[in-house]
Amino acid sequence: MSRLNVVILAAGLGKRMHSTLPKVLHPLAGKPLISHVLATARTLLPGKICVVYGYGGELVPQVINDDELIWVKQDPQMGTGHALLQTLPHLDSNGVTLVLYGDVPLTSVETLKKLIATSAESILALLTLELDDPSGYGRIVRSSEGHGVIAIVEEKDASESEHQICEINTGIMVVPNQFLHNWLPKLENKNSQKEYYLTDIVKMAVTDGVKVDATHPEHAWETLGINSKVQLAALERIYQDETAGRLLDQGVTLSDPSRIDIRGQLFCGSDVSIDINCIFEGAVQLGDGVRVGANCILKNTKIQAGTQIAPFSLIEDAEIGKDCRIGPYARIRPGTHLSDEVHIGNFVEIKNSSISTGSKANHLSYIGDSIVGKNVNIGAGTITCNYDGANKHQTIIEDNVFIGSDTQLIAPVTVAKGATIGAGSTITKTAPPESLTLSRAKQMSISNWKRPVKK
Numbered sequence: 001m002s003r004l005n006v007v008i009l010a011a012g013l014g015k016r017m018h019s020t021l022p023k024v025l026h027p028l029a030g031k032p033l034i035s036h037v038l039a040t041a042r043t044l045l046p047g048k049i050c051v052v053y054g055y056g057g058e059l060v061p062q063v064i065n066d067d068e069l070i071w072v073k074q075d076p077q078m079g080t081g082h083a084l085l086q087t088l089p090h091l092d093s094n095g096v097t098l099v100l101y102g103d104v105p106l107t108s109v110e111t112l113k114k115l116i117a118t119s120a121e122s123i124l125a126l127l128t129l130e131l132d133d134p135s136g137y138g139r140i141v142r143s144s145e146g147h148g149v150i151a152i153v154e155e156k157d158a159s160e161s162e163h164q165i166c167e168i169n170t171g172i173m174v175v176p177n178q179f180l181h182n183w184l185p186k187l188e189n190k191n192s193q194k195e196y197y198l199t200d201i202v203k204m205a206v207t208d209g210v211k212v213d214a215t216h217p218e219h220a221w222e223t224l225g226i227n228s229k230v231q232l233a234a235l236e237r238i239y240q241d242e243t244a245g246r247l248l249d250q251g252v253t254l255s256d257p258s259r260i261d262i263r264g265q266l267f268c269g270s271d272v273s274i275d276i277n278c279i280f281e282g283a284v285q286l287g288d289g290v291r292v293g294a295n296c297i298l299k300n301t302k303i304q305a306g307t308q309i310a311p312f313s314l315i316e317d318a319e320i321g322k323d324c325r326i327g328p329y330a331r332i333r334p335g336t337h338l339s340d341e342v343h344i345g346n347f348v349e350i351k352n353s354s355i356s357t358g359s360k361a362n363h364l365s366y367i368g369d370s371i372v373g374k375n376v377n378i379g380a381g382t383i384t385c386n387y388d389g390a391n392k393h394q395t396i397i398e399d400n401v402f403i404g405s406d407t408q409l410i411a412p413v414t415v416a417k418g419a420t421i422g423a424g425s426t427i428t429k430t431a432p433p434e435s436l437t438l439s440r441a442k443q444m445s446i447s448n449w450k451r452p453v454k455k
Contacts, residue, residue: 003047003094003095003096003121004044004045004046004047004095004096004097004098004116005046005047005048005049005050005091005092005095005096005097005098005177006041006044006046006048006049006050006097006098006100007049007050007051007052007084007087007091007097007098007099007100008034008037008038008041008049008050008051008052008100008101008102009052009080009083009084009099009100009101009102010022010024010034010037010051010052010053010060010101010102010103011052011053011054011055011073011074011077011083012024012054012055012077012102012103013055013077014026014055014103014226014227016227016228017226017227017228017229017232018229021056021059022053022055022056022059022060023055023102023103023226023227024053024060024102024103025056025059025060025063026226026232028105028226028232028235028236028239029236029239029240029243029261029262029263029264030263030264030281031263031264032063032064033102033103033105033226034051034060034064034102034103034105035064036105036106037100037101037102037104037105037107038051038064038066038069040100040107040108040109040112041098041100043109044098044109044112044113044116046098047092047095048070048090048091048092049068049069049070050069050070050071050072050087050090050091051064051069051070051071051072051102052072052073052074052083052084052086052087053071053072053073053074054073054074054075054077054083055077070087070090072086072087072090073086074086078189078194078195078196079189079193079195079196079197079198080171080195080196080197080198080199081184081187081195081196081197081198081199081200081201082187082195082196083198084099084180084184084198085184085185085187085196088180088181088184088185091177091180091181092177093177093178093181094121094177094178095121095177096116096119096120096121096174096175096176096177097174097175097177097180098112098115098116098172098173098174099171099172099173099174099175099198100172101171101172101225103225103226103227104170104171104172104223104224104225104226105226105235106221106222106224106235106238106239107127107172107217107222107223108217108218108219108222110218111127111215111217111218111222112172114215115127115172115173115174115215116174118174118213118214118215119174119175119176119213120176121176121177121178122176122210122211123176123210123211123212123213124173124174124175124176124179124201124202124205124210124211124212124213125173125174125212125213125214125215126140126149126152126169126170126172126173126202126212126213126214126215127170127171127172127173127214127215127216127217127223128140128149128167128168128169128170128214128215128216129167129168129170129216129217129220129223130166130167130168130216131166131168131220132166134165134166134167134168135155136155137155137168137169138152138153138154138155138168138169138171138199139152139153139155139158139162139163139165139167139168139169140152140165140167140168140169140214141153141162141165142167148211148212148213149202149212149213149214150202150203150206150212151202151203151206152169152199152200152202153199154191154193154197154199156191156192156193157191157192169199170217170223171198171199171225172223173198175201176210179201179204179205179208179210180201183201183204183205184201186204187200187201188200221235221238224238240258240260240261240262241257241258243260243262243266244257244258244260244262245257247260247266247268247274250268251270251271251272252268252272252273252274253271253272253273253274254274255273255274255275255276255294256276259276259277260274260276260277260278260279260280261278261279261280262280263279263280263281263282264280264281264282264283264284264299264300265282265283265284266280266284266286267283267284267285267286268285268286268290269286269287269288269289269290269305270288270289271288271289272286272288272289272290272291272292273290273291273292274292275292275293275294275295275296275311276294276295277294277295278292278294278295278296278297278298279296279297279298280298280299281297281298281299281300282299282300282301283300284298284299284300284301284302284303285301285302285303286303287303287304287305287306287307287322288305288306289305289306290303290304290305290306290307290308290309291307291308291309292309293308293309293310293311293312293313293327293328294311294312295311295312296309296311296312296313296314296315296327297313297314297315297316298315298316299315299316299317300316300317301315301316301317301318301319301320301332302318302319302320303315303320303324304320304321304322304324304340305322305323306322306323307320307321307322307323307324307325307326308324308325308326309326309327310325310326310327310328310329310330310346311327311328311329312327312328312329313326313327313328313329313330313331313332314330314331314332315330315331315332316332316333316334317333317334317335317336318332318333318334318335318336318337318338318350319336319337319338320332320338320342321338321339321340321341321342321357322340322341323340323341324338324340324341324342324343324344325342325343325344325345326338326344327344327345327346328346329346329347330344330345330346330347330348330349330350331348331349331350332344332349332350333349333350333351333352334351334352335351335352335353336350336351336352336353336354336355337353337354337355338350338354338355339354339355339356339357339359339374340357340358341357341358342355342356342357342358342359342360343359343360343361343362344360344361344362345360345361345362345363346362346363346364347363347364348361348362348363348364348365348366348367349365349366349367349368350367350368351366351367351368351369352368352369353367353368353369353370353371353372354370354371354372355367355370355372355376356372356373356374356376356399357374357375358374358375359372359373359374359375359376359377359378360376360377360378361378361382362378362380363379363380363381364380364381365378365379365380365381365382365383366382366383366384367382367384367395368384368386368387368392368395369384369386369392369393369394369395369411370384370386370394370395370396370397370411371394371395371396371397372397373397373398373399373400373401373417374399374400375399375400376397376399376400376401376402376403377401377402377403378397378403379402379403379404379405379406379407379423380405380406381405381406381407382403382405382406382407382408382409383407383408383409384409384411385408385409385410385411386411392411393411393412394411394412395409395411395412395413395414395415396413396414396415397409397414397415398414398415398416398417398418398419398433399417399418400417400418401415401416401417401418401419401420401421402419402420402421403415403420403421404420404421404422404423404424404425404438405423405424406423406424407421407423407424407425407426407427408425408426408427409427410426410427410428413427413428413429413430413431414430414431415427415430415431415437416430416431416432416433416434417433417434418433418434419431419432419433419434419435419436419437420435420436420437421436421437421438422436422437422438422439422440423438424438424440425437425438425439425440426439427439
């Protein structure tokens with residue numbers, strides 16, 4: 001079993017968020033703040049993860065919905081020390097505990113591994129930071145020689161000389177469990193906030209002769225917490241800028257790195273090009289040479305090599321083959337599979353359908369719950385009428401079919417191989433192979449007919 005326990009403190013109200021939603025559930029890059037922290041924690045392979053929640057009642061565990069986590073409620077909320085105290089019955093008697101925060105989402109795995117390496121079962125390790133303006137943060141007080149940490153003083157309790165200290169406490173620490181079980185019950189709330197500060201264990205460590213060491217993150221933004229929508233927006237941009245930078249390093253062409261949003265994972269092959277204002281959600285894979293036009297949204301989608309996505313296209317839970325042409329203004333809905341060299345044009349919607357190699361639907365059509373064969377041409381305005389008001393039905397269009405414009409295919413229905421459907425037809429039964437099928441009312445003209453006039 002891992003010697004590491006992880007505790008995530010996530011009970012805060014977040015008054016400055018001006019929201020009824022618990023602070024840790026506000027989204028960053030498309031998922032709750034606490035989900036980022038949990039993902040990082042799991043990468044460290046801890047023996048157990050405890051999450052302390054409070055404000056919002058059961059909403060936080062309900063949204064996260066993970067039975068492998070140990071959920072501990074803090075009620076009332078009386079400070080960070082009091083929060084960690086609630087987890088004590090769940091923590092091992094040996095090993096170490098890493099303390100993280102549900103509203104500090106971007107601490108890197110590398111930084112935490114370095115902090116854990118600094119710690120030991122006889123060393124208290126702190127993550128600290130040097131700031132030009134340390135206002136609002138607890139100060140790291142070191143010995144007169146300037147080496148060992150001897151205390152952390154909250155700003156409201158700091159003296160004039162302590163206010164001049166620029167090294168601040170991030171709150172993230174690794175504590176030996178054998179001492180944690182002894183220190184936490186001894187915490188007192190003799191301070192201006194009348195709270196139990198976790199930082200007071202530093203003085204206890206010094207008193208007990210336990211070494212207190214510190215390490216620093218590579219980037220200051222790794223320790224930034226969220227207390228307001230302004231801070232959330234700023235951290236969102238940091239996240240997106242860092243992600244865009246990694247894509248550029250991998251050889252992806254971004255028309256403007258400041259105008260891309262990754263809300264999940266984006267995997268790119270070589271020579272991928274992405275225009276401005278594109279959003280990628282969930283897991284998206286772009287093969288070699290894929291080009292994504294401006295203002296597209298792709299979610300949980302795999303796109304193979306050479307395909308071009310024209311501007312303003314939406315693709316969700318779909319698989320797109322090689323050398324396809326999609327859009328502009330196309331909507332590809334869940335359950336869609338397009339084979340190679342398929343063309344889906346402007347204002348065409350595809351839902352839960354498979355379309356085989358070389359087929360085209362270039363204008364203003366809806367294809368739902370359908371199986372479309374190879375080299376099919378679907379004319380403008382064609383609709384598969386898949387819903388009878390209660391149930392969905394399937395349309396089958398076999399290879400080499402030509403469907404004229406403004407056709408309605410009333411499912412369930414089959415258009416056999418090589419058939420041609422005349423424009424303006426409503427097809428309610430099987431269209432035979434290699435034949436022209438059409439259904440139109442006889443054209444007529446009515447004389448002396450007057451167009452209605454607006455009253």
